[in-house]
């Protein structure tokens with residue numbers, strides 16, 4: 001069976017302060033996984049999220065979710081935002097200031113929808129006791145948890161997060177990262193998060209896309225992308241040592257030390273067959289191809 005994907009292949013003219021910047025992005029990644037989008041300011045990250053949501057229409061291209069076409073400019077398909085099964089969380093939270101926490105969530109519930117989900121989510125984000133407060137009576141981290149809960153009320157297939165944690169201090173950030181991972185596991189949505197924080201990318205993302213001036217500069221697992229990035233994208237072979245190995249559902253997670261830095265790889269059982277703690281290996285990068293080989297003792 002072929003893997004189910006979220007596929008994006010778009011072009012767009014970005015209207016920047018210094019003129020038109022052509023945007024061209026083609027990425028596809030598995031449904032149910034977590035993609036981090038990063039890159040310098042003005043590289044098109046928010047625009048990409050808005051295009052996926054259906055809030056901004058690319059000039060040309062295709063966006064597909066499993067077998068559904070959300071956008072196909074050639075055949076004039078453009079599914080409206082409300083039919084794309086998307087939840088959003090923005091940096092500024094965008095809560096309704098005049099509504100209570102509970103009312104903010106109720107607002108997102110379709111007419112006649114089961115209000116049980118509201119209580120379930122308020123409980124899950126630890127805000128049941130604060131359900132009757134207005135946003136101004138909450139801390140930044142609490143407001144962000146309300147925004148996250150509100151984005152999940154309709155159980156979206158895709159959760160889009162535009163730098164949702166950047167305004168929070170380190171410990172609140174970690175709490176919210178944990179909550180995101182918990183929800184991701186519970187609801188199984190596909191998640192796309194814009195972030196500038198490398199530890200957040202390593203902690204959350206299965207894949208990372210780096211945008212530069214509207215173009216896709218790198219795409220891959222965080223370990224692959226950042227190891228290559230450090231070495232200026234040249235072909236290279238590096239040595240590593242396995243620190244730990246954990247079995248995941250259909251993969252093996254390897255924590256390894258490469259050039260004095262910790263990297264995390266999710267590998268197939270076959271790829272990880274001989275990678276046990278203490279074992280040394282080489283990781284070689286050729287264009288579009290990465291191979292990990294244990295060094296025989």
Ligand SMILES: Nc1ncnc2c1ncn2[C@@H]1O[C@H](COP(=O)(O)OP(=O)(O)OP(=O)(O)O)[C@@H](O)[C@H]1O
Pocket residue numbers: 013014015016017039040041042043044045046047048056
């Ligand atoms: N709908 C649009 N059509 C064309 N250009 C746009 C549109 N929206 C934003 N732009 C322009 O595209 C450029 C990229 O903006 P965008 O907000 O996507 O960047 P970003 O990578 O998210 O930046 P930041 O990290 O600062 O938020 C900006 O110069 C912006 O003015």
